[in-house]
Amino acid sequence: MKARNGRTVRDLRRGNRAAVLRQLYFDGPLTRFDLGPATGLSSGSVSNVVAELIADGVVEEAGSVDSDGGRPRTLLRVRPESGHLIGVDVGETRVRVELFDLSLAEVSRAERPLEPQRYDVEVVTGHIRDSVAEVLATAGLAPERLLGVGIGVPGIVARDAERGATVHGQTIGWDAVPLEALLRERAGLPERVPYFIDNGAKTLGQAEMWFGAGRGAGDAVVVLFGSGVGACLVADDVEHGRALEWGHLTVRVRGRRCRCGALGCLEAYAGAEALVARWQEAGGRPPAGADEESALTALLAAAYPERDGTPDPVALEVLEETAEYLGAGLSDLVNLFQPERILIGGWAGLQLGTRFLPSVRRHATAYSLHHPAGRVRIELGRLGPDAVTVGAATLPLADFLSRGGHRDNAAAEEDGPAPAWRSALRERVVR
Structure with a gap:
């Protein structure tokens, strides 16, 4: 059924979930009472969405706060363990890979050096493949549980339907390298785990705007x-x-x-x-x-x-x-x-x-x-020298939040304290 603006009821439900989840992620913990004015949703809609998110294991209760003369109100927050993300920085001197929980707390990391002026595509893709396998093994995490892999690269990133993300990195000798297709072919991750590839400066920018000095x-x-x-x-x-x-x-x-x-x-x-x-x-x-x-x-x-x-x-x-x-x-x-x-x-x-x-x-x-x-x-900037990996991880995170906390597109089509990310990133702050 379509609403007058052309959106289906399913679209509206997904939009409501995304609005509540984003608010809790960036400004939580919050109460149901707080979420109404913050999202513009009715109290009934907030209650329904919160119940769904708790049932899906994405949101959890996090204590309570006193209300004006009534019962204490329950605080809600996003569960850090409800999803895991990988951020990759294809840097100038090394390939750095970090595994994060949903609060962007680091779970494990791996680094592999790059020789000066050596951006051989086989070497870089091999480093990404091996480092992804290493961080998953260190954490004891099954690849199927990943929400996605974000990758920051030097150069211009273009996309097409057949090859996915293609990198034009003139300074590193990459001419239309189909990086997404190569990783899909060689990295050994399940097909349902998406890759998000973008320019490294752009991933740094998103991290600083979301969590840092911006x-x-x-x-x-x-x-x-x-x-x-x-x-x-x-x-x-x-x-x-x-x-x-x-x-x-x-x-x-x-x-x-x-x-x-x-x-x-x-x-x-x-x-x-x-x-x-x-x-x-x-x-x-x-x-x-x-x-x-x-x-x-x-x-x-x-x-x-x-x-x-x-x-x-x-x-x-x-x-x-x-x-x-x-x-x-x-x-x-x-x-x-x-x-x-x-x-x-x-x-x-x-x-x-x-x-x-x-x-x-x-x-x-x-x-x-x-x-x-x-x-x-x-x-x-405030997020330290590893901010590109944090920014790369925000690419699958942004996708997850926009889908209202559904783990993949198929699922998406079915009917007080500081936010967690602030604590997780506190150690990265440049002092």
């Missing part, structure tokens, strides 16, 4: 600053974010060659790989055999020595020049999108941290138009 903002740009740089725009018309190939804006005509092959890209100056290379070219000496993260640590130690040490002028100059390039790049985002916030995350952005941020802010303001510059706040 929470409460109407619009923001979230920057992923690692070996390279990328960004994600979140605004009213792009609720779940739009990946921006920001690192490949031209900041210097006939400048340094970027990993993508072009000249003068922002990434060729402001990415961690380029930053360390420029330090070496200027006479800096990272430790022999150091990986990129260790080399960046050495650069920071040279520029900002502890206690009474003398700063290395070469290291300081390279960092200041990088801050200016990054600030100029941020000014493009400020002028183009006029966001409320710009959030800088990624392992390199967080490692450079508060010492680097004032200079970046100063240059961003200098290169921006006055009005949008006066509106924006430029801050560090």
Whole structure:
């Protein structure tokens, strides 16, 4: 039976379940009385939906609170054990895989290193397959119990009906790699377990907007600053974010060659790989055999020595020049999108941290138009260097919430304290 707006009764029921479940997930524990005004549903509809969710094991009672002169009201929350999710970060130096419960508390993790400049498709898919199997085995969890696997990758992700998600990663040498089809063929997960593949900056953006420094903002740009740089725009018309190939804006005509092959890209100056290379070219000496993260640590130690040490002028100059390039790049985002916030995350952005941020802010303001510059706040992300895996896990989580807590599409067609996610992610907060 269809309602006047074309929606069926089944659609309405599923929408009601999704509204209640989202409210409990992001703002719970809540009482049935609280859920009415929060969702706009009648008390009868709330009671029916809550009864279904409790019967399905998705929601549980979580104590009670006093009411005004009546009986105590029962608090409700989403059961963390009612579902499990996997988040995958195909990063610059490693493939990281984490298994989470529904509150996004980490259950187990696995990491496998990637050799510099080695993004062989067979190697990456093998790392994902083996790491997924490892985290499931460590937790003693059957693959059938997964709600889905979310994967953040460098590059542009396109989708088609035949091959699923396809990755165009020019900087890593991936030309239309059918990653979803390859994983479906090789990873050994049941057919009913969905894959959700998207740009890594976009997954970071969703995590920061849901749980981190972007929470409460109407619009923001979230920057992923690692070996390279990328960004994600979140605004009213792009609720779940739009990946921006920001690192490949031209900041210097006939400048340094970027990993993508072009000249003068922002990434060729402001990415961690380029930053360390420029330090070496200027006479800096990272430790022999150091990986990129260790080399960046050495650069920071040279520029900002502890206690009474003398700063290395070469290291300081390279960092200041990088801050200016990054600030100029941020000014493009400020002028183009006029966001409320710009959030800088990624392992390199967080490692450079508060010492680097004032200079970046100063240059961003200098290169921006006055009005949008006066509106924006430029801050560090709050979810730590593992935020891409958290963001990747939010992809199947968002799907689960939108289906009202049904485990798969077939099922979907059938008739006080802080929220759990806040406690689970507290240890990830950048202090």
